[in-house]
Amino acid sequence: MSDVLKIPRRKLSDEVFDRLYAMLLNGEYVPGDLLPSERELMELFGVGRPAIREAMQDLERLGLVSIQHGQRPRVIAPTASEMLAQIDLTAMHMLSSSPQSLEHLKEARAFFELGMVARAARVASDTDIASLEAVLERQRAELNRDTGAFIKADMAFHSTIAEITGNPIFVAVSHAMLNWLAHFHATVLHWKGNEHITLEEHARILDAIRAHDEAAAIREMRSHLDRARNLYSLT
Incomplete structure (x- = not known):
């Protein structure tokens, strides 16, 4: 047999x-x-x-x-964070070896970010908005000083929006995707000359959330992500 x-x-x-x-x-x-x-x-x-x-x-x-x-x-x-941490190395390998997977990740991130920013605009409290303002100020303080700290503050801005939603799975997924993409900052993400634009876009997103304007928050986040997506490339 x-x-x-x-x-x-x-x-x-x-x-x-x-x-x-x-x-x-x-x-x-x-x-x-x-x-x-x-x-x-x-x-x-x-x-x-x-x-x-x-x-x-x-x-x-x-x-x-x-x-x-x-x-x-x-x-x-x-927890959702622990679950996603278990696939961290596999995700990094997949993204490093497959340009198509990186494109899929960028698309998935945009899908989550647009949904999260809409919810954040809808539910954000004064305390939430103050937290987001503090993160933006921290990022602004790192301008032309420490690129690594600037990028960390950039990630914190998006993570804070996820936290405002109050959904721990959103937070975990957002954190994981940001970390996976951050792996490419040192090799393929070209920040030079884009810092001021990033700050201006974050400020507009914050303004929309502060005004509880979901449509504006989605519009500003989409514009921000569309520009940022072009900075990620494996070529």
Whole structure:
């Protein structure tokens, strides 16, 4: 019989992982709960200590449990940021090796940014607007001083808009996309001569949010992103 038809044998740790994961998925253990001890799990599943430890380490790498020396593993609530951090290296490799993927990322970022700025204009409080003003002032202070700090403040401006939406998934996705694009600042993003324009565009976006004008916020953000997109190139 052809080897293609053979079912590969699975490691015991994989079986243990599947069963523990099913327990978490079914709500048998919820965030904050302690899992059974190694000895209890060994007896429950009929396997040795190495299989339990390897499965538990896999759960920890996925951000599902916290393991402290000498203590039973504790179930934790995964966050969107932690989830996206797990694909960080893969995303960087994909973007570095595929110009088309970079274009897709720019398009996805624009989609999110336009939606987020509209919501920010709709819901921004006085405190939110003050936070955005402070970030813009910090960016303005770095003009002609520190390019790295200027770019960080630029990213913070967009991250703050995401935070104003009040949606942690928006915040996590925005932060991840900004970090992935920031990887290209040093090699393919040409900031020289564009700093003043960036500040003016950010100021107009801020004005629209302050006025709670969704249409203006979308228009100004679209103009800002359309110009910025042309600065990213792998050629």
